[in-house]
Amino acid sequence: MQASEEQLKAWMLAGLDGDAAGHACLLRTLVPMLRGFYRRRLRGAEDDVEDLVQETLISVHTKRESYDRDRPFTAWLYAIARYRLIDHYRRRKVVVPIEDVEAILVAEGFEEATSARMDVDALLSTLSPKQARAIRHTHIDGLSVSEAAVRAGIGESDVKVSVHRGLKTLAARLRGEDRR
Amino acid sequence: MNTDDLIQTLSRDVPRVSHRVLARRLAIGMVGGGIITMILVTAILGIRPDLRVAMHGFSFWMKWTYTLSLGVGAIFAVSRLARPTPVSLRWLWLLAVPVLLLAGIGIGELVDTPSRDWLAMWLGGSWKVCPWLVLTLAMPIFVGLLWSFRRMAPTRLRAAGAAAGLAAGAWAATIYCLHCPEVSAIFVLTWYSLGIVLAAAVGALIGPKLMRW
Numbered sequence: 001m002q003a004s005e006e007q008l009k010a011w012m013l014a015g016l017d018g019d020a021a022g023h024a025c026l027l028r029t030l031v032p033m034l035r036g037f038y039r040r041r042l043r044g045a046e047d048d049v050e051d052l053v054q055e056t057l058i059s060v061h062t063k064r065e066s067y068d069r070d071r072p073f074t075a076w077l078y079a080i081a082r083y084r085l086i087d088h089y090r091r092r093k094v095v096v097p098i099e100d101v102e103a104i105l106v107a108e109g110f111e112e113a114t115s116a117r118m119d120v121d122a123l124l125s126t127l128s129p130k131q132a133r134a135i136r137h138t139h140i141d142g143l144s145v146s147e148a149a150v151r152a153g154i155g156e157s158d159v160k161v162s163v164h165r166g167l168k169t170l171a172a173r174l175r176g177e178d179r180r
Numbered sequence: 181m182n183t184d185d186l187i188q189t190l191s192r193d194v195p196r197v198s199h200r201v202l203a204r205r206l207a208i209g210m211v212g213g214g215i216i217t218m219i220l221v222t223a224i225l226g227i228r229p230d231l232r233v234a235m236h237g238f239s240f241w242m243k244w245t246y247t248l249s250l251g252v253g254a255i256f257a258v259s260r261l262a263r264p265t266p267v268s269l270r271w272l273w274l275l276a277v278p279v280l281l282l283a284g285i286g287i288g289e290l291v292d293t294p295s296r297d298w299l300a301m302w303l304g305g306s307w308k309v310c311p312w313l314v315l316t317l318a319m320p321i322f323v324g325l326l327w328s329f330r331r332m333a334p335t336r337l338r339a340a341g342a343a344a345g346l347a348a349g350a351w352a353a354t355i356y357c358l359h360c361p362e363v364s365a366i367f368v369l370t371w372y373s374l375g376i377v378l379a380a381a382v383g384a385l386i387g388p389k390l391m392r393w
Contacts, residue, residue: 079264
């Protein structure tokens with residue numbers, strides 16, 4: 001089971017105060033989280049996933065001074081993980097289809113928000129039922145786009161568009177609320 | 181290397197991190213670079229001989245207020261871009277305020293000056309060198325800021341580079357004021373700003389290469 005934001009942040013803060021054991025706990029707990037994060041995005045390239053997990057752990061360690069103690073830990077973590085992924089694509093000169101770029105960029109805003117322990121149900125209820133259902137299926141229940149399309153009885157492109165628009169709306173709303 | 185071994189190795193080196201680490205690193209980088217710029221200005225260009233008198237005048241403080249307000253705004257942007265989490269930079273339009281104020285003063289000057297003197301006022305005695313000097317003097321501060329970024333994690337590298345260049349340019353211009361005897365607002369508005377913008381452009385150009393991590 002994934003550790004909570006509070007637990008992760010507590011370990012991070014302990015590490016920043018010089019507690020090596022807390023830091024080790026944090027890094028160990030991040031491994032399955034990061035594997036999941038990269039697996040979902042790289043589909044099948046297991047070696048790359050493990051490389052990226054290690055590179056991200058190193059970044060979390062060497063860039064720990066860039067963490068702002070007043071902000072959610074997971075938002076910081078996924079910002080670093082996303083940077084590592086984009087850097088990975090850049091080094092491999094991989095061309096990413098535009099829809100995947102959107103998934104990398106937009107979905108992350110959403111992921112940060114959920115990990116900041118906002119109430120997902122309350123957020124989704126502000127969207128149209130179709131968008132909420134599409135997001136729930138593909139991003140929370142982990143269905144593929146085609147499975148979600150079958151389950152909702154709509155076309156695949158309809159699912160993609162609903163997810164994209166819904167996440168965009170949510171991201172805009174969260175940015176608005178989160179502006180400091 | 182296997183992931184568990186990696187974690188063990190990393191956990192061997194966990195120094196304490198100060199709560200104000202970002203401010204401290206930025207300050208060290210800025211001051212370090214600023215000292216080099218200061219040495220260049222005093223040793224090569226020379227402080228203007230009438231500095232004491234000028235410091236009681238309007239135009240000196242007009243110039244400093246302009247360059248300092250840009251410098252403070254840019255440093256604030258740098259501090260936001262040094263961290264990986266997304267931030268809104270919409271407040272950056274506030275940097276237009278000093279520019280517009282200076283433009284207002286400039287228009288006032290033009291109204292008070294006969295139009296045959298406008299060109300001389302605009303070009304001053306140093307328009308050919310001023311932007312290049314500001315750009316050159318910005319480089320030590322820019323390098324200092326690059327050092328500050330080494331432990332930081334910027335994710336928008338071009339924006340971070342531009343902000344660092346802007347900050348370096350504005351602070352270099354502030355130090356350059358100690359040498360430069362120009363007095364007119366439209367001179368500062370054109371040639372100082374050009375130097376500062378050039379520094380920001382250089383930062384935006386090379387930022388993505390130098391700030392990658």
